[in-house]
Amino acid sequence: MTEPVGHRTPQPAGHPADPLAPSGLALLLRRFRLIRVGRVPWIAGGLLLLLVFCALFADLIVPWDPTALNLGKALKPPIWEDGSVPGHVLGTDNLGRDILSRIIQGAQVTLEVGLYAIVLSGGIGALMGMISAYFGGVVDAVIMRLVDIQMSIPSIALALVLAAALSPGMSTVIVVIVLSYWTWYARIVRGEVLSLRERDFVKLARVAGCSTPVILWRHILPNVINTLLVLASLQLGSVIIFEATLSFLGLGVQSPDMSWGLMLNDARPYMTRAWWPITLPGIAIMIVCLAANVFGDWMRDTLDPRRRQL
Amino acid sequence: MLNYLIKRILQGVISIVGASAIIFAISRLDDPTLLLLPIDATPEMVENLRQRLGLDLPIVQQYLIFLGNALQGDFGNSYRWEQPALALILDRLPATLELAFAGLVFALALAIPFGVLSAVYRDSWFDNFAKLFAMLGQAMPNFWVGLLLILFVSVNLGWLPAFGREGFDSLIMPAIALGWYPVAAMTRMLRSTMLDVLDSDHVRMARAIGVPNRVVVWKYALRNAAVPLVTMLGIYFANMLSGAFVVEVIFAWPGMGRMVVEAMFARDFPLLQVGVLFSAILFVVVNLLVDLSYGVLDPRIRHD
Amino acid sequence: MRKFACAVAGAASLLLCTGTQAAEPATGSLTIAQAAESTMLDVTRAAAGVDWYILGNINEQLLQPDPSLEVKNWLAEKWELTEVNGLPVIEIWLRKGVKFHHGGELTSSDMAFAHKRLANPDVSKWPHYQAKVDHIEIIDDHHFKIIFKEPDGTFIPGAGLMRLYGISEAYYNSHTEEEIQQRPDGTGPWKLVDRKVKEEFVLEAHDDYWNQEHRPGVKNLTIKIIPEDITRVAALQTGAVDWIDAVPPAMIDDVKKMDGIATTARPSGNNLFMSLPQYLEKLPGRNDNPFKDVRVRRAAALAVDMEGIIEHVLFGQAQRYTTTTPGSAAYDASVEPYPYDPQKAKQLMTEAGYANGFDVNCYNLITPREPNVKEYGEAFYAYLGQVGIRCKLIGEEYAPWLARNNRSREPQNDGILTHMWGHGVVADPGTPWSGHMHCYAPGEGWGSYSHYCDPEMDAMVKEQATVMDPADRIPLLKRIGKKKYEDVAGGITTYVPLVTFAWREDKVDYKPWPWMGFWRKLQEIGIKH
Secondary structure (H helix, E strand, O other): OHHHHHHHOOOOOOOOOOOOOOOHHHHHHHHHHOOOHHHOOHHHHHHHHHHHHHHHHHHHHOOOOOOOOOHHHOOOOOOOOOOOOOOOOOOEOOOOOEHHHHHHHHHHHHHHHHHHHHHHHHHHHHHHHHHHHHHOHHHHHHHHHHHHHHHHOOHHHHHHHHHHHOOOOHHHHHHHHHHHHHHHHHHHHHHHHHHHHOOHHHHHHHHOOOOHHHHHHHHHHHHHHHHHHHHHHHHHHHHHHHHHHHHHHOOOOOOOOOOHHHHHHHHHHHOOOOOHHHHHHHHHHHHHHHHHHHHHHHHHHHHOHHHOOO | OHHHHHHHHHHHHHHHHHHHHHHHHHHOOOOOHHHHOOOOOOHHHHHHHHHHOOOOOOHHHHHHHHHHHHHOOOOOEOOOOOOEHHHHHHHHHHHHHHHHHHHHHHHHHHHHHHHHHHHHOOOOHHHHHHHHHHHHHHHOOHHHHHHHHHHHHHHHOOOOOOOOOOOOHHHHHHHHHHHOOOHHHHHHHHHHHHHHHHOOHHHHHHHHOOOOHHHHHHHHHHHHHHHHHHHHHHHHHHHHHHHHHHHHHHOOOOOHHHHHHHHHHOOOHHHHHHHHHHHHHHHHHHHHHHHHHHHHHOOOOOOO | OHHHHHHHHHHHHHHHHHOOHHHOOOOOEEEEEEOOOOOOOOOOOOOOHHHHHHHHHHOOEOEEEOOOOOEEEOOEEEEEEEEEOOEEEEEEEEOOOOEOOOOOEOOHHHHHHHHHHHHOOOOOOOHHHOOOEEEEEEEEOOEEEEEEOOOOOOOOOOOOOOOOEOOOHHHHHHOOHHHHHHOOOOOOOEEEEEEEOOOEEEEEEOOOOOOOOOOOEOOEEEEEEOOOHHHHHHHHHOOOOOEEOOOOHHHHHHHHHOOOEEEEEEEOOEEEEEEOOOOOOOOOOOOOOHHHOHHHHHHHHHOOOHHHHHHHHOOOOEEOOOOOOOOOOOOOOOOOOOOOOHHHHHHHHHHOOOOOOEEEEEEEEOOOOOOOHHHHHHHHHHHHHOOOEEEEEEEEOHHHHHHHHOOOOOOOOOOEEEEEEEOOOOOOOHHHHHHHOOOOEOOOOEOOOOOOOOHHHHHHHHHHOOOOOHHHHHHHHHHHHHHHHHHOOOOEEEEEEEEEEEEEOOOEEEEEEEEOOEEEEEEEEEEOO
8 A cells, every 4th residue: 555655755855965954943944935925815714713712712702601501592693693692703502502602612623623732743743753764674664554454444443443342532532633644644644754764864864873873863853843834834724624523423522522513413403494504604614624725735735835736 | 586575465364353353252242132033022932042142152163263264254143133244344345446436536536636736836825725625625624514415415416315225316415425534534644645756856957858837747756756655545445444434324234334334223243243344355355465565666775 | 786796795895884974995006205115924923113104004903092182992892901810810701893904803812812922922023011911711713811910000091902803813823924024914904915125015095994994095005214304395396205104303394385285193102301320339430420310300301492402403393292292191281391490500500519510421312213303402401511410411312312221231321411212192102101211120111221229209100100091190100101201200300292294185095094103004095086
């Protein structure tokens, strides 16, 4: 299964041959300076910032307590429709809870799951990819077979098996996402490191007696960090959708925690009598995913134009 | 070529056996017996059932028994249906394959013209439209697309059946729900390789000697630009299978995915195992076929 | 023409020919849809309630309830409870001329076979229901006795009504377990002719069915499985199916407004309640257990506006209950549910010394075993908070919920738990009460999912288990029910879900029949002429 990946392994190009490769942060800053201001996707970036803002300050900005029930106000429409109740801008759900407040609160879970999943799967994947490529031989073979095995199990199927064993919940979601996504990072990072390994600055470092962890951390990681950032930003949208899907199937976030996917699941029985509970959280997912994908595309085009096919 | 084939098949076998071990180990963390008996069942009845299902043995022994039987084609009986799990899954498999295939066809039917025309009319209104349309699909969960389709197309307009698997009509909405998601990635990939190919010397040469534009674009260029897309087909097909788990639930599609989802909630481990294992086998086989097909599409690629 | 058919069929179908007009075989086809799918199609090996949706049309029992919930002699023409040497004996005269789908007539030896098979734990999920029967003594082909080892209070009115099914010994002996599952044999109004897992069941009216008065009015019946609520309703609306079960509560109004659609609601056989952890000495994080005080239990019962929950959360698709539902042996109309009275509740909390309230874990079942059960739990637990019983809400899916429920499994319930027991529409609460109102007694079969412990209640529950004669049994059950209500024993009784059926009025002739606590028995469904 590694062969199709091999075909797409990019040719080494554009990596600094400087034996004293600059540290990750400096390298990153230098790259960012190349960004042409005019092409920054301001709208997408702004929407993502809004998501972060909602997630961080959810408790302060929600107009209503997102968990407070009010059965008398169940399934009231948004304020621009007839029959709405004052104060509930986006209407209420089947238990009379404020939908806007729940969407804001749901941003927290969306972002939390997204960040955990991305950082963990990116970290584990990058580490495995680096180790695999750097050591080669048996280590490489074992890790790559693990990747194959992992990739052969569809992620939803894996989620089903895991949810049956652990009970469903936010941590199960994160475990499933990490297990499903680390292979992606591992394969691509491995491809990069395979070529980096043979480059002069790495060889020099080895000759100079640097230990393996130092070489991986100081000389290799900085050179794959762009790729990691691009992969991570491209992944955000798909993680959000995956979380929503798991929660919708009942395998993910469980009430009383809330997430947009769970809101859709809750709204499903009422979709013929109330359009807003089934539509609005879905639109929130759509907007955030669109923003994340646009932002990810831009990151890729800016930082790593070779990967425009991803 | 033969060596390569043997190596790939071997890798595939390792994947499948490894997947089976992982699935088996995880699913043995839970005890399904309570779900299989009436709520007032006595502890003796529970114990009797555990023994009958072989759940009292050490897990390694359980796995070896499973593996031994599996090699002989016996994947055990479903706990809940008390029928061979393999037969239950194989019965549902064609429906799932049909759905996954339909989803893929829908995706390609959009992505190919989108990708080609976007490259030809780069930065035109069509390029932007195609990009937006494709990105929308990538930004919506497939179950949500499915629910909205049922709500508007079936319930409100009454145009298409909302459920089941009866004829072409019932395939349209599930295929859209399933196939829209990968359109963006496919379009992007095809567009970018098309741009490269259209810019290449031999395309310029073909144009220079007067080959019609239509032929250049749709025959020469597309044939070359499609290779990376084809290499990804295995992955896309796997995505379709994965997505089918959810879409089948929404559309009451009588496939393997829905059965496996229910098997999870019922902790019907033999059925869950076979279902997940079959998805893994399908993935491995499809990828192998895709690998082998490169050579046909692009004679420059040789597997040696 | 009919005369000719009778002559050919000969003496065996004499009964058929002497019958009423209804003897004419039904014609035509109907397609209906059910939300849940039966899995095991063998009355002895089936365990899930949903299995009886199909089996209830194929297999029959000695006694069965009719639509007015009155228990009728069914396969038994007559029965008598007597006592020999101080032990109960039930003598049964079997109905004559009852034909199996795959040939042969029901005899006493089939019933003895049914008992043996049901008692065998390797092929039965119900051996505990036969545990007190010693054997069946056959007197002749249509006359036998059930001899008991010890009295079994719930045997007659219990969830199974004599708990014996008319199954064909010859058919079972000549087919493999798998074949039986694929094509179960029975005496019921419908014969299974084909089945596609996850898709459909194809049934055919049993032409030789013994009951001339109540039988299907259509020859072919296809039952589609459509679990998705909206899809199922849409299928009815578009005419793809003619009848559906389990109209989702949120769509009741939509469905009632549809042209040409008739609906009817019936109580399901499920009783929901909120189990209170009275059995613990201490609640987690506390040095006491407030629920040991009956005033706190009553306060909890008074704190919740169940009427409001039924109206808004369950869309009216529920009815309250205190002891059991109407039709059940222990039903007592004089016991009214606790009213919604938060003032009184707070007062009781203060009297009990919990004026400032307390925190407790609240386990909410989130798998929709009943419609909107998750939302009901959320609303219920929110109401408790208003009188100071502050819930830490924990959602639990069905499988872990079952384990928490069960006293022999870890983790144990240490809080309030959404709970339910299915005793059937027309049945007896003896078995479920033994399960959740008696102290847990490992190895003895009492209290296997109980979070309540009280010696007085234990004695009463033990007593009812041995009283078989309905004349003595019913007053005893009512006494237990009254005490259960007053002590809030076992938990707070909340509601019985209603299940709504909808069908195309112009086409379908349908009368709901109960069976084993469900209403999916299609005893009388046919085409309107």
